[in-house]
Amino acid sequence: MTTVETLSTLDGPETSGKTSGRRGAGFRLKRLPLGLVLAWIIIVMVLLWAVAPGLFTAYDPLQGVPGGQLKAPSTLHLLGTDSLGRDLYSRIVHGAIHSLSGAIAAVGVGLVTGTAFGLVAGATGGRADAIIMRFVDVLLSIPTLLLSLSIIILLGFGTVNAAIAVGATAIAGFARLMRSEVVRVRRAEFVEAAFGSGGTFRSVLWRHILPNSLTSIIAYTAVQFGWAILQLSTLGFLGYGAPPPTPEWGLLIAEGRNYLATAWWLTAAPGLVVVAVVLSANRISQSIGRTGA
Amino acid sequence: ASADAPIKGGTLVYLEQQAHTNLYPPAGGFYPNGGVLNQITDKLTYQNPETLEIEPWIAESWTVNADATEYTFNLRPGVTFSDGTPLDANAVARNFDTFGLGNKTLKQPVSEVVNNYDRSEIIDPLTVKFYFKKPSPGFLQGTSVIGSGLVSLKTLELPFEQLGDATKIIGSGPFVVKAETLGKTLDLKAREDYNWGPKKLAHQGRAYLDGIQYIITGEDSVRIGALIAGQADFIRQIQAYDEAQVETQGLQIYAPSTRGVNNSVVFRPDNPLVADVRVRKALSLATNRQEIVSTLFSRHYPPATSIIASTAIGYVDQSGKLAFDLDKAKALLDEAGFKPGAGGVREKDGQKLVLTAYESLPQPQNRATLQLIAQQWEKVGVKLGVLAGDSGSRTVDDLDPLKTPVSPAMVGRADPDVIKSQYYPKNRDVLRQKGGGSDKVKSFVDDKLNAILDEIASQPDKEKRLKAAAEAQAYVLDQAYAIPIFEEPQAFAGAPYVKGVAFEAVGRPSFYGVWLDK
Amino acid sequence: MSENTSPVLDIRDLKISYGDDSGRTRVVHDVSFSVAPGEVVALVGESGSGKTSTAQAVIGLLSGNGRVDGGSIRLNGEEISRWNEKRLRSIRGAVVSLIPQDPSSSLNPVLTIGTQVREILEIHGRLSRAEADRRVIELLTQVGLSQPELRARQYPHELSGGMKQRVLIAIAIALKPALIIADEPTSALDVTVQRRILDLIDDLRREYGTSVLLVTHDLGVAADRSDRLVVLQDGRIQEQGATADVLAAPRSAYTRKLLSDAPSLATAAIRPPVEEARPAIVAVEGLTLNFVLPTGGNFRAVDGISFKVPRGTTHAIVGESGSGKTTTIRTIAGFQRPTDGVIRVGDFDLAALKAATPRQFRRKVQLVYQNPWGSLDPRQTIFSIVEEPLLNFEPLPKEERADRVRAIIERVGLPSPVLTRRPHALSGGQRQRVAIARSLVLEPEVVVLDEAVSALDVTVQAQILALLGELQRDLGLTYIFVSHDLAVVRQIADTVSVLHNGRQVDYGPVAQVFASPASDYTRELIDAIPGRKFPHQIHHHLQTAGSTP
Amino acid sequence: MTRYVLSRIGQALLVLWAAFTLSFILLQAMPGDAVLIKFLNPEYGLSPEQIREIREAYAVDSTVLVQYFQTLVNFLKGDFGYSIQAGVPVSAQLAANLPATLKLATLGFAAAIALALLIAFLSSLSPFAWLRNLIQSLPSLFISIPVFWLGIMLIQIFSFRLKLVSVINPGPWESLALPIATLAVPIAAPLAQILIRNIDEIRTRPFVSVAVAKGATQAHVLWRHVARNAMLPALTIAGVLFGELLAGAVVTETVFGLNGIGGLTEKAVGNQDLSVLQAIVVISAAAFVTINLIVDLAYPLLDPRLRARNGAKP
Numbered sequence A: 001m002t003t004v005e006t007l008s009t010l011d012g013p014e015t016s017g018k019t020s021g022r023r024g025a026g027f028r029l030k031r032l033p034l035g036l037v038l039a040w041i042i043i044v045m046v047l048l049w050a051v052a053p054g055l056f057t058a059y060d061p062l063q064g065v066p067g068g069q070l071k072a073p074s075t076l077h078l079l080g081t082d083s084l085g086r087d088l089y090s091r092i093v094h095g096a097i098h099s100l101s102g103a104i105a106a107v108g109v110g111l112v113t114g115t116a117f118g119l120v121a122g123a124t125g126g127r128a129d130a131i132i133m134r135f136v137d138v139l140l141s142i143p144t145l146l147l148s149l150s151i152i153i154l155l156g157f158g159t160v161n162a163a164i165a166v167g168a169t170a171i172a173g174f175a176r177l178m179r180s181e182v183v184r185v186r187r188a189e190f191v192e193a194a195f196g197s198g199g200t201f202r203s204v205l206w207r208h209i210l211p212n213s214l215t216s217i218i219a220y221t222a223v224q225f226g227w228a229i230l231q232l233s234t235l236g237f238l239g240y241g242a243p244p245p246t247p248e249w250g251l252l253i254a255e256g257r258n259y260l261a262t263a264w265w266l267t268a269a270p271g272l273v274v275v276a277v278v279l280s281a282n283r284i285s286q287s288i289g290r291t292g293a
Numbered sequence B: 001a002s003a004d005a006p007i008k009g010g011t012l013v014y015l016e017q018q019a020h021t022n023l024y025p026p027a028g029g030f031y032p033n034g035g036v037l038n039q040i041t042d043k044l045t046y047q048n049p050e051t052l053e054i055e056p057w058i059a060e061s062w063t064v065n066a067d068a069t070e071y072t073f074n075l076r077p078g079v080t081f082s083d084g085t086p087l088d089a090n091a092v093a094r095n096f097d098t099f100g101l102g103n104k105t106l107k108q109p110v111s112e113v114v115n116n117y118d119r120s121e122i123i124d125p126l127t128v129k130f131y132f133k134k135p136s137p138g139f140l141q142g143t144s145v146i147g148s149g150l151v152s153l154k155t156l157e158l159p160f161e162q163l164g165d166a167t168k169i170i171g172s173g174p175f176v177v178k179a180e181t182l183g184k185t186l187d188l189k190a191r192e193d194y195n196w197g198p199k200k201l202a203h204q205g206r207a208y209l210d211g212i213q214y215i216i217t218g219e220d221s222v223r224i225g226a227l228i229a230g231q232a233d234f235i236r237q238i239q240a241y242d243e244a245q246v247e248t249q250g251l252q253i254y255a256p257s258t259r260g261v262n263n264s265v266v267f268r269p270d271n272p273l274v275a276d277v278r279v280r281k282a283l284s285l286a287t288n289r290q291e292i293v294s295t296l297f298s299r300h301y302p303p304a305t306s307i308i309a310s311t312a313i314g315y316v317d318q319s320g321k322l323a324f325d326l327d328k329a330k331a332l333l334d335e336a337g338f339k340p341g342a343g344g345v346r347e348k349d350g351q352k353l354v355l356t357a358y359e360s361l362p363q364p365q366n367r368a369t370l371q372l373i374a375q376q377w378e379k380v381g382v383k384l385g386v387l388a389g390d391s392g393s394r395t396v397d398d399l400d401p402l403k404t405p406v407s408p409a410m411v412g413r414a415d416p417d418v419i420k421s422q423y424y425p426k427n428r429d430v431l432r433q434k435g436g437g438s439d440k441v442k443s444f445v446d447d448k449l450n451a452i453l454d455e456i457a458s459q460p461d462k463e464k465r466l467k468a469a470a471e472a473q474a475y476v477l478d479q480a481y482a483i484p485i486f487e488e489p490q491a492f493a494g495a496p497y498v499k500g501v502a503f504e505a506v507g508r509p510s511f512y513g514v515w516l517d518k
Numbered sequence C: 001m002s003e004n005t006s007p008v009l010d011i012r013d014l015k016i017s018y019g020d021d022s023g024r025t026r027v028v029h030d031v032s033f034s035v036a037p038g039e040v041v042a043l044v045g046e047s048g049s050g051k052t053s054t055a056q057a058v059i060g061l062l063s064g065n066g067r068v069d070g071g072s073i074r075l076n077g078e079e080i081s082r083w084n085e086k087r088l089r090s091i092r093g094a095v096v097s098l099i100p101q102d103p104s105s106s107l108n109p110v111l112t113i114g115t116q117v118r119e120i121l122e123i124h125g126r127l128s129r130a131e132a133d134r135r136v137i138e139l140l141t142q143v144g145l146s147q148p149e150l151r152a153r154q155y156p157h158e159l160s161g162g163m164k165q166r167v168l169i170a171i172a173i174a175l176k177p178a179l180i181i182a183d184e185p186t187s188a189l190d191v192t193v194q195r196r197i198l199d200l201i202d203d204l205r206r207e208y209g210t211s212v213l214l215v216t217h218d219l220g221v222a223a224d225r226s227d228r229l230v231v232l233q234d235g236r237i238q239e240q241g242a243t244a245d246v247l248a249a250p251r252s253a254y255t256r257k258l259l260s261d262a263p264s265l266a267t268a269a270i271r272p273p274v275e276e277a278r279p280a281i282v283a284v285e286g287l288t289l290n291f292v293l294p295t296g297g298n299f300r301a302v303d304g305i306s307f308k309v310p311r312g313t314t315h316a317i318v319g320e321s322g323s324g325k326t327t328t329i330r331t332i333a334g335f336q337r338p339t340d341g342v343i344r345v346g347d348f349d350l351a352a353l354k355a356a357t358p359r360q361f362r363r364k365v366q367l368v369y370q371n372p373w374g375s376l377d378p379r380q381t382i383f384s385i386v387e388e389p390l391l392n393f394e395p396l397p398k399e400e401r402a403d404r405v406r407a408i409i410e411r412v413g414l415p416s417p418v419l420t421r422r423p424h425a426l427s428g429g430q431r432q433r434v435a436i437a438r439s440l441v442l443e444p445e446v447v448v449l450d451e452a453v454s455a456l457d458v459t460v461q462a463q464i465l466a467l468l469g470e471l472q473r474d475l476g477l478t479y480i481f482v483s484h485d486l487a488v489v490r491q492i493a494d495t496v497s498v499l500h501n502g503r504q505v506d507y508g509p510v511a512q513v514f515a516s517p518a519s520d521y522t523r524e525l526i527d528a529i530p531g532r533k534f535p536h537q538i539h540h541h542l543q544t545a546g547s548t549p
Numbered sequence D: 001m002t003r004y005v006l007s008r009i010g011q012a013l014l015v016l017w018a019a020f021t022l023s024f025i026l027l028q029a030m031p032g033d034a035v036l037i038k039f040l041n042p043e044y045g046l047s048p049e050q051i052r053e054i055r056e057a058y059a060v061d062s063t064v065l066v067q068y069f070q071t072l073v074n075f076l077k078g079d080f081g082y083s084i085q086a087g088v089p090v091s092a093q094l095a096a097n098l099p100a101t102l103k104l105a106t107l108g109f110a111a112a113i114a115l116a117l118l119i120a121f122l123s124s125l126s127p128f129a130w131l132r133n134l135i136q137s138l139p140s141l142f143i144s145i146p147v148f149w150l151g152i153m154l155i156q157i158f159s160f161r162l163k164l165v166s167v168i169n170p171g172p173w174e175s176l177a178l179p180i181a182t183l184a185v186p187i188a189a190p191l192a193q194i195l196i197r198n199i200d201e202i203r204t205r206p207f208v209s210v211a212v213a214k215g216a217t218q219a220h221v222l223w224r225h226v227a228r229n230a231m232l233p234a235l236t237i238a239g240v241l242f243g244e245l246l247a248g249a250v251v252t253e254t255v256f257g258l259n260g261i262g263g264l265t266e267k268a269v270g271n272q273d274l275s276v277l278q279a280i281v282v283i284s285a286a287a288f289v290t291i292n293l294i295v296d297l298a299y300p301l302l303d304p305r306l307r308a309r310n311g312a313k314p
């Protein structure tokens, strides 16, 4: 959530357009940075895991083979097995759907609620603005973890509820960013010009303010996506994650850490997967941030 | 140095998994609490962990009347609390008055081990007599347990909510609290003038150690890593899967039995899904405890052969009732009307046989255990959902048989009373009977069981009492109220130079005789 | 200048290129010229012609991806184009110094003026701290800043643009360099301030004998201030020579075009006076506007302005920055409520407008902004930009809407393929045409233009002005035209109001105001118009240019 | 100015009260309560009768509104009540935990700033593009690592494998080295990102060219002109980072077994120890509003442009 201001400074003063106009958008495609390509490959691959895990592994992620527990990585079990004899690689592949949908739901909650708050606050200004932004302050001032844990307790354990809890803590960030964007866009001359050509408040909001505020929001959403995966795994670490035997990644890392002395790969492998996915999401968000503006 | 000449001095670094919560002695059932109380308090009597006999400690001798309603203790002279006040008849009387009756103004609850308590009487400064409303044959053993540690009058005067502060707990034990950082560390130092350890122990006089440092270290990997790296001397809670690793590093594993009700899952028959004894029996038959133990545990976790541990008093082997037979299980379920339905889950009248259980955090690898049980039950078409709720939901849902038809359960105490503790509606009420702790229960009561349990708690005749205990074991398994899994030890690990580690009867460490060979 | 003194700067066959992902682009091709001691050489040319790049190369300040590909740069006879950073540092500020284009962003906002002036003394380590402090005050005095001690303690935002430019000049002359590079030193300033700054540079040059390389796109400035002219186009020298000679007899067609487009040089034919009888479509009377300041209190931005604009004519509002021009017209366009006064536009009385009516009013009055980049939504296509006003009013069938958009786009002289593009794919002049098209699509009666050509190149500016004139003739439009450039006003307006600190200090037909201004302020403005040094040559040239196609 | 400060303080108090109330509602709505959780724990083996008595003694079943006003009044009087679970006054818990967290958070934050500056400067001074890219991708990497995982890995590597520091009974600095690193990494990442971006942006400003034209060295320009301007915007996210800091502290404290507000929060949530949680919310909200207030009020001191809004142009 700390990237709020980063992104809004990113497209700071309107580039005079003189030079940027001259240099076409054409060459951008010529040299795709390797890192970005890799990031997309990882994301697409993980998405495939989520959609069709059966293509990647034949092992059952939930039913273990008693007696085959805690095996080291081998050709048979690429990443070894866990304490119940379940194939770790299969659990990671099948876990993609839980982690990704959890992260998407979390970001969705934050995105929808937060941007709605920010849009209303920024567009109407005045008292509504003050009230909404103070409320956002309140959300920010309650420790995030306390907030999300309380929400989980309130709603009950589960992937969806954990996602809502994480999403709730993301609202403030989205609201702040959206508001600052809306305020910035509102000041733009083209908004006044739109009013000047007879536009009503609603049509201007819809046609100009919203679309022009969204670039940063989209970039921010990608960042938040990675962040949400991490938050979900932190919840798993604290014992508030998805119920077992869901192979959610955070839970895998969190449970795997208990076996650090005997089977370190149980936590290292899902940990690296999360790092790779979050890193990719960040990389992609940066590229969105750059091409936007 | 050689093993025969203990060395004095040194501080033992002890890594505990959880912080102690409240050091009101009856709260000693919580392992972290008991682990502290066991060093700083003494008990009236000492239960020999090998023989389970009750031996003298602060009480030099005692008499019990025939129907076990009057107990008279003669106290050892010269015992003092660490604040200098004497541990005399008056102090003992006040302690048990509080434990037996509670104290409403100070919010102090009644101890679970003291049944039917009526009053105390101070015969002379070193003689105290207790009266009971009904026979209380378990009381003598009850004076030896961790929940009956004796504390000074000053401590007893404190309201319950202040007893989390260890520095306020004044006992007469071999160690005293020197300093505490709440929730993080606790420093004990040896009491120089301590000279009243249990008579029959080889070691007498002050403790060998100069002090003990408790450090709360929640992460399993950090505790083990620190022990292996030589940063700590002794740790609690080592999981079965780490035992091999610890042993290859030349460290010592201690797994004292808790000698009580085995680690089990119990049913709440008030829930219609498990109201039929055939269903419960089938699930018992579908549970492969051998597989659970060999997959998740080690040789320190013997598979259960009754509802109580084989080392417990009154144990009777019930292995005949604990068979593993999938075909029979399926047949029983068919018989009970639960037929395989869509997705392989059995159902009856549209009701799917889907059960849920909350994992129990204090039990070793309970989450994995329940998941493995779920796997096993799935083979007969029963689904078990394992929940990992927060303590609030868990506590509330646990009262409702409809929400938690299955629940993991275990309790440690080296007396047949423990069976009553576990199953009696006025005690832990694990089966959730009507009139027990939950107002969500609609109808389930088992008077026959309750009668047997009453008998255990109040039959003064030892033989008859043991018979009742045997009867209870058989009855619970006949009704398939519980599926015992394994005999639960408390697992500790220590550095090779830590000598003389002892445990009280249910597995709390005693560091009185410990010395460091380095 | 005596012939035998060797030049301070001597550039031979300079080639500069910029690299990006797709390769290198050469932007300066074989440029050669020299600057003699004490001489002012003006580098002129349209935007993007390579003026700045050439100047930056001299001081080694080409941006990271820029490179000198060949040629030589000799400074006081030494070849510096191959020098490393370290050697370059030793001459920067000491031998060559720089007066940047935009004074407002060229001073570090968080350091005091004194610190920033002293910095150059410290870097070259010539003086003790106390001496440096004294020298700072001396320099600030020298560039004509009042209360130099106070200024030294102030921060840049507390100074006006002109004052900031003086500070930058003080920095540039601090070490008495042999050469000062002034890259558009006044293009961000008001005409009056511009003149004072240019005078100052002139004085200092005379005093120290410093040479100046003056980069400018304004031929008027170049004409007034330089000894020699170098005309660049697309990175190539089109022409160079003594200023007077070039102006009198431009050899290249490009130079001639530059000359004809420069409004300051055009002694334009004053427009015929408007016949009195024409009815006024806009009437402003006693317009006053106060801004409520966040700290409490009021700020009067416009103070009792009155004027009338007859239908089909152009009224200009001129004045220096902050004089209230924008505020006045925004009030007329209905974006701001006047504190006091009456504004009548056609049948509408602005003061009487209720919340719902402004939308109807908008059909009558349209505003064109200074910055076409900012006033067009970067995410919309040109088609939807121009179509939008139509959507806001009575529903037209889709077909008809498209026809009207196409017609108006053609009318403003844009090719139809631009319709599917977005603003960033257009040049500045094209964008301003789009903005004008948008303002015309509703067929308004009054178009208010706020500095609508100030951001544009002279050449493009001339095209847009021509377009506006054409549209006015064909459609009978009425313009209210805001500008700070009197030369432009003289060219296109019928009547003019001169504002100063929110007050109207002059008002009347253009010819009358220019010939006999009522206030000293207006006279000063008129005098400050550059390009007066060689009026007759230019006049002569314009006539010949007019005859050659 | 005073009016502005007063109104800001008023708003801060409002936020404080709202945070208190919101958290009260949230906590009340949770299933079960602290007394139930504590005393239904089988370790105590209490009978239903006894539990009923205890509930009465703790007056947990009085109406929500009564409890709300009681807690509010007590808080206003500075009385935070007792922790039911831990059996000590909340103030004692805070006294034991707050200084530790403050120390950890302050040092962690300082380390994060140092790390962020280091990354930003190195990336902008690095002479090779590949090195710059490498350094610039560090923040993304830092953001991607789960904090608890980082902590556990650091312990395994530095304490158990390399035996560089001891996690059990460490010296005063030894004890903080790894936790600070754990906490600093995720905080440093966004800071570094902002700094890198700002530095890149500020470097294109004309005043930087002017400084170079004065003959200044690259390092001089970076430090004297770029750094301060680039750091100013980063200041505004201090308030947001503060939240991260607390969340990071929870995990760090849990992993390293440190005592502190973070660990306390986690335990108190689990046990629904309301008095503790309310106190934590109030303290952290107070810290949040104070930090934001300070940032808002300090900003003009650091950025002269914001000092005198009403200073007329000469």
Ligand SMILES: Nc1ncnc2c1ncn2[C@@H]1O[C@H](COP(=O)(O)OP(=O)(O)OP(=O)(O)O)[C@@H](O)[C@H]1O
Residues within 6 Å of the ligand: A019, A022, C018, C019, C020, C027, C045, C046, C047, C048, C049, C050, C051, C052, C053, C054, C063, C064, C065, C066, C217
């Ligand atoms: N950093 C850069 N990277 C790539 N191209 C550049 C860069 N700077 C300038 N250019 C290009 O070099 C050419 C010359 O630019 P330069 O700034 O020297 O022109 P100019 O004559 O000063 O124009 P203006 O009047 O607009 O300031 C232009 O086409 C411009 O787009």
Ligand SMILES: Nc1ncnc2c1ncn2[C@@H]1O[C@H](COP(=O)(O)OP(=O)(O)OP(=O)(O)O)[C@@H](O)[C@H]1O
Residues within 6 Å of the ligand: C291, C292, C293, C299, C301, C319, C320, C321, C322, C323, C324, C325, C326, C327, C328, C484
């Ligand atoms: N919203 C506002 N609040 C307070 N003062 C304002 C506001 N807008 C403009 N002003 C002040 O009103 C005065 C007139 O401003 P205006 O924008 O009309 O000037 P201008 O003549 O258009 O100048 P420029 O040539 O720089 O565009 C200025 O001193 C300006 O600072």
Ligand SMILES: [Mg+2]
Residues within 6 Å of the ligand: C051, C052, C053
């Ligand atoms: Mg230029």
Ligand SMILES: [Mg+2]
Residues within 6 Å of the ligand: C325, C326, C327, C450
């Ligand atoms: Mg203006």
